[in-house]
Amino acid sequence: MPLTRRSLMDAAAARFGWRRAYGDTTTVDELLTEQSEAAYTEAADHAALATAKNTDALAVQPGVLDTRGRILADVLSLEGVLAGARSRSLPSExxxxxxxxxxxxxxxxVLLAAAAVRAAAAHTSSGN
Structure with a gap:
C-alpha cells in the first residue's frame, strides 16, 4: 500500500483513537523502513540547526529536557502495553x-536527565 494512502488511513484511525495493526512482517518491515527514512531525512535538518544554535552547554539543555519528556511519556505508555501483554499472556518473546x-x-x-543536570553544572562552573 502506498505511503500516502496508509498515512491517510492511519490519520483517520488516529482521529478516533484507533491504531492500525499489521498482520504480516513484510508490511511491518516496509513501515519500519519508511519511518527510518523519514526520521533520518529530518535528522539532517536538525543537525544543521543544532550546530548553529547550540553554542554552549546550556544551549543544549532545552532540547535534552524536551526529548526526555517525550521519551518518558512514551515509556510510561509502553509500560501500559507491557502490562496488557502480560495480563493477556501474550507470547513470551x-x-x-x-x-x-x-x-x-x-x-x-536517566541519561538525558543527567545530561540536563550536567549542562546546568557546566554553565554554573563557567561563571555565568
Whole structure:
C-alpha cells in the first residue's frame, strides 16, 4: 500500500483513537523502513540547526529536557502495553521485547536527565 494512502488511513484511525495493526512482517518491515527514512531525512535538518544554535552547554539543555519528556511519556505508555501483554499472556518473546524496551527507555531518560543536570553544572562552573 502506498505511503500516502496508509498515512491517510492511519490519520483517520488516529482521529478516533484507533491504531492500525499489521498482520504480516513484510508490511511491518516496509513501515519500519519508511519511518527510518523519514526520521533520518529530518535528522539532517536538525543537525544543521543544532550546530548553529547550540553554542554552549546550556544551549543544549532545552532540547535534552524536551526529548526526555517525550521519551518518558512514551515509556510510561509502553509500560501500559507491557502490562496488557502480560495480563493477556501474550507470547513470551513479545513480552520479553517489551520489557527490554521499557527498561532501555527508562535508562535513556536517566541519561538525558543527567545530561540536563550536567549542562546546568557546566554553565554554573563557567561563571555565568
Amino acid at each position: 513479545v513480552v520479553k521485547r517489551l520489557e527490554d524496551v521499557v527498561d532501555h527507555g527508562h535508562e535513556v531518560t
